[in-house]
Amino acid sequence: MRQMKQTNSRRGIPSVEKVLQALGGVSLPRPLVLRIVRSHLAKLRSEGGMAQFDELIESLRGELRKLELTRLQPVINGTGILIHTNFGRSPLAAAALEAIDGAGKFYNNLEYDLGAGERGQRGAYLEELLAHLCEAEAATVVNNCAAALVLILHHCTRERREVIISRGELVQIGGGFRIPDILKHAGAVLREVGTTNKTSLADYQEAISAQTGLILKVHRSNFAMSGFVDSPSREELTRLAHEGKLLFVEDLGSGAISAEAFATLDREPTPAECIRAGVDLVCFSGDKLFGGPQAGIIVGRLEAIRALKKDPLFRALRCDKLIMAGLQATAELWATEADRGSLPLVQMIRADAGQLRKRAENLMEELGELPLDLAIGSGSAEAGGGALPGATFESVTLDVRPKGATLEEFASRLREGHPPVVGYIAKGVFKLDLRTIFPEQEGALLEAIRQAVQTRPI
């Protein structure tokens, strides 16, 4: 240690202790700060020295701050996008959080048969509940919808490799999820039919061969096509698949359990609707319109679900107890009409403009003394997260124009504040959409805005 110090000072590199002292209080765990400082100093050493001590401290502070911003933390979402993949998609209902708390805090019967007093089945109740909600024979869950699709494709194309899919459905969903890639990785062979805008039943029919494993339909969950567009109905595809003794699978993505719950928005097909039309297996995400934790829900024919659960890949993709507890509580809310109102997504969609305006006015009043131009504005919220593409609905915004700072500067200071606040800039103002801001976050929002204005003159 002593020797290292001497070497350091010869090259003008300060000791770790000196740097830590100069940094002062940092809110990250000390061993982590130490790691950053050491690697920073090692880099300087290899580069043969450093400029100013102050500059070193400044740059280290910047590095630590940058790291701290990547720490998972609650964010105030003023974007008006309800299911924002970057913000962890759907917020969970209180009942789901309680269930997660209970399952995590104590032991539970995850795989224990309480009646028999021996090893039991995992998720039997949850599967029954999900099957009920989707009017299906059976159900199961894996890590996410992508995993569900991989499992289905991998399992159902072991012998006959080809998967028939319309060119209009070879889509990309969010960060790097491309249907053709998923197919490839699952060991399936893509057999594209039709064109981008039109695919007929005959196109599917002509593609069926001895190599065909299944017909796949992928819901266009993040974009809408209109105009000269056509594709066969689910019923027609079911008939075709079953005549050829093929499975008909649908990747539904968003998974709106109830059409009425989201009635103010455009229609999304429900899993039950797909099942009624004869689709053999339907998969959708647990954390989009379903409003639960990240999961991939698969519903459909009993035999098919049973076979999926026996596939060794299922073991690698299964959910943990916390997810299952949260999903179970969320599914129970869906099961009882009167309880659906406690799902945050449903509440946000139902919030009326009058209520939102009142909240915006209160915020405006609270911020009155700050050097900000404030106004109540209008915005258009949207479902986001691969659900209800193109459907926007009226919302109310708090419009802010900071005095003596650009909108970008103000937005960036709010993003880096405590808690971080994300809004958007439109028509020369910084906007915060009230629909996606929880009423219980308002106190923290006011504090964050005050800090953004006051900590440094802007």
Ligand SMILES: *Cc1c(COP(=O)(O)O)cnc(C)c1O
């Ligand atoms: C969102 C979506 C997926 C991916 O779901 P994850 O749960 O994020 O894996 C797959 N397919 C469709 C149609 C989707 O909308």
